[in-house]
Each structure stands twice: as structure tokens, then as C-alpha cells.
Amino acid sequence: MAKASSSLSYESLAIGIDIGGTGTKYGIVDRNGNVLFSGEMSTRGFAQVEDFIDELHNNLLVLIDKAGGSGRMRGIGVGAPNGNYYSGTVEYAPNLPWKGILPLAKLMQNRFQLPAILTNDANAAAIGEMMYGAAKGMKDFIMITLGTGVGSGIVANGKLIYGHDGFAGELGHTIIIPNGRYHEGTGKKGSLESYASATGVKLTAIEKLDNSTESSLLRDVPREGLDSRKVYDAAIQGDRLAKEVFDFTGSVLGMALANFVMFSSPEAIILFGGLTKAGDLILKPTREHMESNLIQVFQNKVKILVSHLKESDAAILGASALVWDMKG
């Protein structure tokens, strides 16, 4: 008994993996949310998902050794776009290079010889915020991740909403502007993600440059080098067109947030990811347009908070937090 108990406390680390459309972050986390070791690799350039997992395994083995070996690992928590908590599969993820239904949890489990559990990347982030971040103590909140794409995790009555089939919380794909901008990955028009993501900011900038003769610092940037960061840099230098890009992005995001508030009436909306670095450039129009689209009963009640977790940590933390809830 003494041996079992000491071995249990010794095995008290979790592996957290966050698979994004561009990069994958991974780390080893203790129960208190300390990221002990972490790393990052590209998600792209692997023809088969198995090749990706082989490389991820190789990279993680180094960290696992540093942390005392595989015996200390209780399990693997994975956040991935379109990840299904119930089935452990990633299904038809528009932003991942591999198509169809991928049995990701099972592949991880086989490769690492450790129990693995999977969810939507933004659901994982929401769990991370609830356990260690801005949503600590909240029972009703919505997490929105503004990165290459737009993800979301919804907590109501203190529990994450997985929905009937485990795919709940795809707010990035809700239609905000009917017949609006085409989304390459989904083939749908006018979704939140096609506007309020890093990709969306870039496309809005290109549209504004093409449809006006207004002078702008962005006209000096070669098209292939234009990205949301460049738009931000121009905006803080006072570039009017660049500022309009964020105003427009915030107006679409704000309208979407109003709709989400009228759905689940959260205490707060937690924003996370690259676009939040634009600060008030995007937050101010977002707040304004959220409020102006809310009916009276919801006005001036819902906080919009920016995650204060270190970006590289938060995703890993959230994914690792899944492990502590695992059965067995």
C-alpha cells in the first residue's frame, strides 16, 4: 500500500498538447499548473498524421526524460481543432492539413503508451482559464480564441458544453454576415472566422487597399508579406486605413459576441490569442458593437476580458488539465 501510494504521488505530471492550424505546442505540467518543460513544432509538412505524431513523440521524449521518465506521466491531454471529447477523434478540421476522421487520441495512446484524452483546442483553453486563469470561480463564461482561426469553449452551469455529439462550441463558424466573405476551409460564406481571425484581418486589409486610393503605410508592404502583425504595426503608427481594418474587425466580432451573450448570458467573455495583442484597437470597437447589438436586459453587464495566461502556456495548461479529470 505504501508503495502504491508513493508511486501515485510520484506519477503526478500531465502532458499537454495543443495542436493549432500552424504550430503545435506541448509541455509537461504539474497539478498546480506549472509548465515544467515545453516546446513547439510546426503542424505542417507531414503528409500523414502518423508522421506528425512520430515527430511529436520524438520531441516530447526529450522532455519526458528530463521530467523523470514516462512513469511519472499520468496521461496526455490534447486540444485540437474539431477535437471530439467523446470519441477522441478529430473530424473534418478545416484548418488542419489532414482530412477526414482522425483517431487522434488512439494514435497518441499507442505511440506514447499512455492514456490520452482529446477535446476541441478552445475547449481546452476554456478549462485552462477556469482552472488557472481569468475565469477562475466563474460558472458561466465563453472563451474565444482569436488566432489563425476563431475557436470557442462555452461553460454554463459550471460545466463545459460538449453537446450531444461532442462538437459544441464552434462559434468561429457561425454566420455573422449572410453571403459574406468566402471561407476557404469550410466553403461557407460570412462566418465569424473569415473576419475576426489573423487571416480575416489580412483579407480585410487587402480589400480596403484594393477598394480605395487612400494612402497607407500598408501600400509599401509586399502582398505576400502582409499579415495581421503588419496591420497592427501600421495602426499604432496612426495609419488610418489600418485602424479602419481593426474597427471593422471589432464591429463584426462585437456583433457576434452580442449573439453569444443572448444565447448563454455569460458573466464574462474571455478573449485569447494573437489578435488580442492589438489591445484597444480591436477591443474598443468590439465592446461598442457588442453593447449596441444587445437588448437592454443584457447591456453593460458582460465583461470582455483578455486572458492573462502566457500564450504559450495557456494552451498547454488547458490541454493538460483534461488529464486530471480522466478516469482510472
Add this chain to the structure above:
Amino acid sequence: MAKASSSLSYESLAIGIDIGGTGTKYGIVDRNGNVLFSGEMSTRGFAQVEDFIDELHNNLLVLIDKAGGSGRMRGIGVGAPNGNYYSGTVEYAPNLPWKGILPLAKLMQNRFQLPAILTNDANAAAIGEMMYGAAKGMKDFIMITLGTGVGSGIVANGKLIYGHDGFAGELGHTIIIPNGRYHEGTGKKGSLESYASATGVKLTAIEKLDNSTESSLLRDVPREGLDSRKVYDAAIQGDRLAKEVFDFTGSVLGMALANFVMFSSPEAIILFGGLTKAGDLILKPTREHMESNLIQVFQNKVKILVSHLKESDAAILGASALVWDMKG
């Protein structure tokens, strides 16, 4: 003890009240969901909410006497637009004649000398469906009421979502068409309710009549007499313009339902209320447009069901069901 126990079983009836924008339904219900006695009155024509409650009390007293007296009543459950489960208040309800914050549960409690509990009318309907109707056994579903307005009740993880402040589930006020049709009650533009309600169908018909010269049976209907029922009657007689009204209504509703599915991934959406009487005229375009706006992972999974509860009963049933959950 024997006396207390028999008195408890004797006191096993609940009063259910459903307050709508136009009419109020009330009834006395047993634990098995049998509506023993019921009635209906207009919600309009009372300057003060207290006058309305006096009249409601007078009407209900007759039924209470028939059912064995006030001593048999365990409590009052009320469904009302913008009703707040936590505070027992109705706040800024755009479709009710009384403005501001109304302490409805307290007023009822004082007038009837019985414990009273309140929620959003559509939340009450959702509880009714979950206990006695089409959502029996479901843990994740969305109830949409298509009447004078559009209401909603959302169940996730087996629990109704009240949200942080008790006002969750106002899907009728989500913006579906930015800068779209003006909503008299809220001052907002392009909300679901301004299209997919009985009022919305009438307005769409008027727009179509005004903006075309197409012949239509509806041109013979005096404008003041034009309503969703007349549009339905014309459509089943093959009137093309009238059918287009339902096609358009279904297209907006379908797009909205797709957004709701991508939020909480329900097993089913239960539709209820006057507009559902139009059957496939509205359901077919609704289903088509829901599916075409869903990303792949949600397609062909979510049932759209029409409530099979008798309309007059369902609202009362749902409101009365609140009583069985009351503490004390």
C-alpha cells in the same frame, strides 16, 4: 405523521401560468402532467401589471375552487417573456405592455398567498418538453417558440441554461441579418424575431406585395387584416408570393438554427407555436438552410422536431413543471 403525509399527497397540484405578448394561459396541473382545468385571457388592456394580476387571480380562483381549493395548490409556476428565474422579475420585456422591472413572482405570491416561481416563457416550454414532450430523455436540445415573437430555451448537460444573471436564451433577439429589419420593441435591426415570428411573416408579405407586381391572393386582403394565418391560407392554395414568404422566413430561421447548432450542438431543435402550423411550407426551407450553413461536422445530425404537445397545454405544463422543483 399520517395526517401530514396524506395532506402532502392531497396538496399535489400546481398552477401553471404562461404570459404571452397577446394572451395569457393558465391552468391547474397534476404531477403527471394532466391539465385538469385551464383558461385564457388577454394580456393587453391593463394599465398596471397589478390590475392584470387581479384579473388573473379572479379567473384562477374559479378553477382553484373546482380543483379542491387553495390548500391543494403547491405553488405557482409562471413563464413570461424576459422572466428571470433568479430574481423572479420580468425586466424590460419588449413584447409586454408594462415597461421596466416588474417583481412578478412577488406580486403573484402576495395576491395568491402561494409560493411563486418564474422563468422565461420559452424556458418554461423547454422544461415542459423535457418532462412531458418531444425532448423526453434528451440532455441537449434547444426549444424555439415561434409565436407573436420568437423565444427560446436551451438545455445542455441535462440542465436549462439560465446564465450568469438568469436571462440566457434570448435567441429571438440574435442578429441574423446585420442592418436588417427594424424591431419596434427593441430598436435593434435584423434580429431573428423580426423575421421568423407571426409578425415577421406579415411584414415579409407586405414587403413582397409592395416590392413586386406579382399577382397574389393576398392583394385582395385588406392590409389591416393581413396576418400569418392569411399568408398560410394563400400558400396552401398555391399562391406563389405567399409561398415565397415562407421560403424566405425559413431561410432566415434555418440560418439562425445553424448558428445555434454550432453553439451547443443539440440532439434536436424543438419548434413550437403558431408558425409551426405552416408545416413543410416553413419546415422544408428551414431544414435546407440550416444544413447548408452548417460546417460538415454538424451536417445531417440534428433533428428539427415540432412539439406534439397541445399548444394550449404545453405552455401551462412547462410553467407548472417549475413548481415541482421548488424548494420547501
